[in-house]
Amino acid sequence: MPQKVSAKGGNMSNMMAHLRDHHPQLCSELKRGRVMDRTRTNPPTACTSSVTVAQTITQAFERKAAYAPTSKHAKDLTAAISYFIAKDMMPFQTVERPGFLNVMKVAVPHYKVPSRNHFSKTEIPKMYNDLKAEVAKSVTQGTYYAATTDIWTSESGAGQPYISFTIHYLSPDWKLSSHCLETQFFPEDHTSQNITEFFKNMLEEWGIKKQDLCCITTDNATNMVKAFEEFTDLWLGCFGHNLNLAISKALKIQRVDTAVRACRHLVQAFSRSWKRKRALKEKQNTLNVPQKALIHDVVTRWGSTHKMVERFLSEQQPVCATLAAEKGTYHLMPKDADISVMEQLCQLLEPLSKLTDALASETHVGIQF
Numbered sequence: 001m002p003q004k005v006s007a008k009g010g011n012m013s014n015m016m017a018h019l020r021d022h023h024p025q026l027c028s029e030l031k032r033g034r035v036m037d038r039t040r041t042n043p044p045t046a047c048t049s050s051v052t053v054a055q056t057i058t059q060a061f062e063r064k065a066a067y068a069p070t071s072k073h074a075k076d077l078t079a080a081i082s083y084f085i086a087k088d089m090m091p092f093q094t095v096e097r098p099g100f101l102n103v104m105k106v107a108v109p110h111y112k113v114p115s116r117n118h119f120s121k122t123e124i125p126k127m128y129n130d131l132k133a134e135v136a137k138s139v140t141q142g143t144y145y146a147a148t149t150d151i152w153t154s155e156s157g158a159g160q161p162y163i164s165f166t167i168h169y170l171s172p173d174w175k176l177s178s179h180c181l182e183t184q185f186f187p188e189d190h191t192s193q194n195i196t197e198f199f200k201n202m203l204e205e206w207g208i209k210k211q212d213l214c215c216i217t218t219d220n221a222t223n224m225v226k227a228f229e230e231f232t233d234l235w236l237g238c239f240g241h242n243l244n245l246a247i248s249k250a251l252k253i254q255r256v257d258t259a260v261r262a263c264r265h266l267v268q269a270f271s272r273s274w275k276r277k278r279a280l281k282e283k284q285n286t287l288n289v290p291q292k293a294l295i296h297d298v299v300t301r302w303g304s305t306h307k308m309v310e311r312f313l314s315e316q317q318p319v320c321a322t323l324a325a326e327k328g329t330y331h332l333m334p335k336d337a338d339i340s341v342m343e344q345l346c347q348l349l350e351p352l353s354k355l356t357d358a359l360a361s362e363t364h365v366g367i368q369f
Helices: 013-022 022-031 034-043 046-064 073-087 092-095 098-107 117-140 191-204 224-226 237-252 253-273 272-286 300-315 316-325 337-360
Strands: 143-154 163-168 176-185 213-217 235-237
Touching: 013 022, 013 224, 034 272, 073 092, 073 117, 092 163, 098 316, 117 176, 163 191, 163 235, 176 191, 191 224, 213 224, 235 237, 237 300, 253 272, 253 300, 253 337, 272 316, 300 316, 300 337
Parallel strands: 143 213, 213 235
Antiparallel strands: 143 163, 163 176
16 A cells, blocks of 8 residues: 655655665665666665656756856866867867867766867967966076077968077076967067067066076077167077078089979879879889888978988888889989989988977077077
């Protein structure tokens, strides 16, 4: 006979006590979370019906309850997404894309992802300010500083100009520390006056005194040299830039230029034809040669030209076999004289390439960069 159990204020203590004393098996199943399965196969009694309703309401509430924006869990998730956007340089629009929202819905169904405006106007600026304060505190540990500045163009289609300001110093425990303090959009004319003004503003903003500078390194462009005339005793032209200028002049020697152009023409012929690239892989497989694609160089970067020539020489046999099998294309193969020049060029550039990598290291002091 059904029995009523008091549940004042929605308290389930009496119900659980009743189940423990009069329905021990049902109580055991309830603790193991199997009450719902039991009610699907057997008609519910008054007791089981009450428990089922209670369980259903509780589960429904848990499914619908969302994290409050001010809760620790929600704040941690928002901070993690902000870090993801900043670290991986993702567009703010990412947080509104269907794929990302689906991942978050499956992974954290109780969390509502804030809008892109929240991240762009609140979270990322806050992250920037916190990091800036941390870096500023770290910078004060230095006694003397070396500074570098450079103007560069973005690789995007817009090709927008930027200027960067970086400092290097030794921490109290003698560890090399480097911070890129600013990278600013620089649409103004790249005159020496504008560059000098930017540099002085950075020193003032970060509290670095002129007398605490021991070296200023830039490239050897005329506007840079003139911009730091008043820092004559501190200015040092970048060795890496000088090396690049020297190698670029060497690459313009007629015999070298002819050989490099022949190699570049060959690589372009393969890059434009999927049929040739497929045939090259087949020849590499037949000759038991590692399947490596040819590399196209960037004319303004001698390192990429070195890699292009080096890769061609290593794949010369399968490349030659591929062209020989295709009628009317063998003329693309560089002449023996050109190949001889490329081999000598690689011998000369190999140690310089290793030197450049060593100069670019961030683990030891290199005043040239």
